[in-house]
Amino acid sequence: MINHQYMKNMNTLLLIFSIFTLPSFLTSTEAVWLFTFCPNTTTFTPNSTFQSNLNRLLSNLSSNANRSSTGFYNVTVQTTNNAVYGLFLCRGDVVGTDACGICVANTTTVARKSCPVEKQVVIWYDDCMLRYSNESFFSTVTDWPSFYMRNTLNATDPVRFNQVVTASVNQAASEAVGDADKFGTNRANVNGLTSVYSLGQCTQDLSATDCNRCLRMTIDQLPTYCYGRVGGRLVFPSCNIRYEVYPFYAQNATSAPEPAPGPPPPLPPPPKGKSKIPTRTIVAIVVPISVSVLLFVVGYCCITRRAKYKYNEAAADEPSGENDITTVESLQFDFATIQAATSNFSEDHKLGEGGFGQVYKGILSNGQEVAVKRLSRNSGCCSEEFKNEMVLVAKLQHRNLTLRNKDNWIGQDVTRLFQELLEESCTSMKIPDLE
Incomplete structure (x- = not known):
C-alpha cells in the first residue's frame, strides 16, 4: 500500500512538473461561423429588381474585402424603390491578411444560401461581420x-476575476473609441499565471461618441451573461466586446499593449572574442529551468519522507516479541504439556491425519482447547516444511479461528478447521475459504 501511494504521489508531481513545461496557451487562426440573423418579416420576390x-x-x-486598408467598407446599390444598403467589418487584427477577404467571401455565400429571400440580414463570423x-x-x-457567447469554465475567484475583466474591457473600449479604425485591445494580469485579453470594436461609420455609447451599453450587460466565466463576448450589429484568458487576437496588431517596466541599467560590453549573448536572455532561460528543477526536487523529497514515515508507522504496528507468529517456536509447547492435553495422544482425541502426520484435539490445564499436529516419522517430509505449515495455519484469518490475542491462542471449532486442512502435501496445502 505504501508503494501504491508513493507512485500515486509521484504521478501527481510529474503532472505538476509537466504543466510548468507546457506552452501556456494554443491559438487558432481559423475563422468560424457564429450567428446568422435574417427574419422573414421582410422578403423580396426571387429574380426581382431587388x-x-x-x-x-x-x-x-x-x-x-481584399482592397480595404481598414477592414471596413459600406456601399449602396439603388434603383427606384429598390435600394440595398450593406457593409462588412473585419476584426482589426486580421486587416491586411487573407483572413479578412476569405471571411467576407464566406459570409456572402452563406447569405445567399441561408437567407435567400430576406431583405434584412446580419451574419457574424469570428473574423468578420456582414450586414x-x-x-x-x-x-x-x-x-x-444581439447575442452572447461564454466559456463553460468558471474562474476560481470570480469576484477578483470579474474586477480584472471589467477594467480590461473598459480599457479596450477606450482604445477603440480613440482609434481611427474603432478597434482596441487590452491585456491585464489576474495573477502570476493568468491574464485577461480583451477586445472592443465598432463599425467605422460611427462617430466616437456613438461608438463609446454602444460599447458602454455592451459592457454594462456583459456581467449579466458572463459573470465569473473565463471567457465571453456580447455582440451588437454596431459594436462588440470580447475577453478570454488566452490571446485570441494577433497581439502585434493591438493598439494598447500592456505597459512594459522601465529599462534596465546598461550592461557592460562583453569580453572580446566571446559570444555576445545578452545577460537577460541567459537569465530568462536559466531561472525558469532552475525553479522547475527546484520544485521537482522539493516535491520528491517531501513525498519520499512521507512514504518513509508511513512505512515506519506500519512497522511499529506489526506484532513482535510475545505476539510474534512468524516463527514456529512461538507456536510450540513442551512435549509433556502436549502429551497431557491429548491424553498421551489418545485415539479418542484424534481428529484426522494429513501428509505430515496426525492431528489431535487437546485440552490444556486451563481448559483451553487446542489442535495438536504431530509430525510422523514416515511423512517423507522434512521438519522445515512442517514448521512452515504450522506458521501458515497460525496466520489464517478464518470464520472458525480466532488468532492469538495478547496472552494466548484461542481456538474455536478447531475440529472443523483442521478437517479442512487435512488435504495438505509436502510442498503445498489447501487453504480454506477465507470469507
Whole structure:
C-alpha cells in the first residue's frame, strides 16, 4: 500500500512538473461561423429588381474585402424603390491578411444560401461581420439583434476575476473609441499565471461618441451573461466586446499593449572574442529551468519522507516479541504439556491425519482447547516444511479461528478447521475459504 501511494504521489508531481513545461496557451487562426440573423418579416420576390441589386451589392463587398486598408467598407446599390444598403467589418487584427477577404467571401455565400429571400440580414463570423438591409442603417447605433457567447469554465475567484475583466474591457473600449479604425485591445494580469485579453470594436461609420455609447451599453450587460466565466463576448450589429484568458487576437496588431517596466541599467560590453549573448536572455532561460528543477526536487523529497514515515508507522504496528507468529517456536509447547492435553495422544482425541502426520484435539490445564499436529516419522517430509505449515495455519484469518490475542491462542471449532486442512502435501496445502 505504501508503494501504491508513493507512485500515486509521484504521478501527481510529474503532472505538476509537466504543466510548468507546457506552452501556456494554443491559438487558432481559423475563422468560424457564429450567428446568422435574417427574419422573414421582410422578403423580396426571387429574380426581382431587388435581388439583382442585392447580388451586385454582395459582389461589390466581396471584391473590396481584399482592397480595404481598414477592414471596413459600406456601399449602396439603388434603383427606384429598390435600394440595398450593406457593409462588412473585419476584426482589426486580421486587416491586411487573407483572413479578412476569405471571411467576407464566406459570409456572402452563406447569405445567399441561408437567407435567400430576406431583405434584412446580419451574419457574424469570428473574423468578420456582414450586414445588409433595404433600409439605411449607416452611422446609426444598432443594438438589435444581439447575442452572447461564454466559456463553460468558471474562474476560481470570480469576484477578483470579474474586477480584472471589467477594467480590461473598459480599457479596450477606450482604445477603440480613440482609434481611427474603432478597434482596441487590452491585456491585464489576474495573477502570476493568468491574464485577461480583451477586445472592443465598432463599425467605422460611427462617430466616437456613438461608438463609446454602444460599447458602454455592451459592457454594462456583459456581467449579466458572463459573470465569473473565463471567457465571453456580447455582440451588437454596431459594436462588440470580447475577453478570454488566452490571446485570441494577433497581439502585434493591438493598439494598447500592456505597459512594459522601465529599462534596465546598461550592461557592460562583453569580453572580446566571446559570444555576445545578452545577460537577460541567459537569465530568462536559466531561472525558469532552475525553479522547475527546484520544485521537482522539493516535491520528491517531501513525498519520499512521507512514504518513509508511513512505512515506519506500519512497522511499529506489526506484532513482535510475545505476539510474534512468524516463527514456529512461538507456536510450540513442551512435549509433556502436549502429551497431557491429548491424553498421551489418545485415539479418542484424534481428529484426522494429513501428509505430515496426525492431528489431535487437546485440552490444556486451563481448559483451553487446542489442535495438536504431530509430525510422523514416515511423512517423507522434512521438519522445515512442517514448521512452515504450522506458521501458515497460525496466520489464517478464518470464520472458525480466532488468532492469538495478547496472552494466548484461542481456538474455536478447531475440529472443523483442521478437517479442512487435512488435504495438505509436502510442498503445498489447501487453504480454506477465507470469507
